[in-house]
Amino acid sequence: MENSGRRHLYEERLLMDKKLKAIIYNLKPRDEYSTDIIQGRQCQYVFGAKDQADQFYCGHRTVAAGVPYCEEHYALCYRGTAAKKKLKQLI
Numbered sequence: 001m002e003n004s005g006r007r008h009l010y011e012e013r014l015l016m017d018k019k020l021k022a023i024i025y026n027l028k029p030r031d032e033y034s035t036d037i038i039q040g041r042q043c044q045y046v047f048g049a050k051d052q053a054d055q056f057y058c059g060h061r062t063v064a065a066g067v068p069y070c071e072e073h074y075a076l077c078y079r080g081t082a083a084k085k086k087l088k089q090l091i
Helices: 002-024 071-077 081-090
Strands: none
Touching: 071 081
16 A cells, blocks of 8 residues: 555645646747747747757737737736736837
């Protein structure tokens, strides 16, 4: 009984580590917008860690010229009232 309890805790720890790494390294499967090279007004939000083989950019259209992120990643990176007001002006 004691070994099965330890094994369960070990398995929970592995699952937690996997979820945590997915959050920290922005793990996400590629989609039709994902790109390795930014061209024009494409979102520059990076998925994956520097040491990962599959590191790529979001690639969705940016919210405005001169802004490096799409609407979703702009909201994620720039929080607060001032950022929201600036976004409304840009759109």
